[in-house]
Amino acid sequence: GDSVTQMEGPVTLSEEAFLTINCTYTATGYPSPFWYVQYPGEGLQLLLKATKADDKGSNKGFEATYRKETTSFHLEKGSVQVSDSAVYFCALGHTGGFKTIFGAGTRLFVKA
């Protein structure tokens, strides 16, 4: 079945450092990749998405490019802030299915 693998955390960075969180997947058909973010005490929020191969999703300085040839959707940000400290989930929706597959989540700590 479909699966999502993302890098384990926690990831600890200093403010203004570059962030990469890797996400790869296995899926048949035409999956739709997403990144969600969860702040303490809250539910998951959609951070960004892509709808077709080579699409780049972006939001709040975060970017991810849907690479079908490498089945990847890595999350990047050029300069992280303390307020970016959260848990990040890579996820995959799938045409013809009702379910979204979530990765295990990566906790990010950003130090001032």
Next chain:
Amino acid sequence: DAGITQSPRHKVTETGTPVTLRCHQTENHRYMYWYRQDPGHGLRLIHYSYGVKDTDKGEVSDGYSVSRSKTEDFLLTLESATSSQTSVYFCAISGVGGQGPQGPQHFGDGTRLSIL
């Protein structure tokens, strides 16, 4: 804002008691989901619904039942709560903006349930 309200937000109860969690949405989206989130296990799907009275099991459905008698409400019931069901429970919806179930999901703020 997809207008999702979960109630209660916090609950403490005893082993063996029945518990019902409610998810209410204000915008008549078709697809609704219940997840549990536990340290080391990420987000796990309990049950989902694809319409009124149409529900199906997720990966961790044992010990849980659901009902959806109206589009806006999706109820999760623990018939006889056990300590292993202590968790944070999230409701989600999809189908916003006419997208199918494979579109992005929108989450409630969660219910923290402790079973002693």
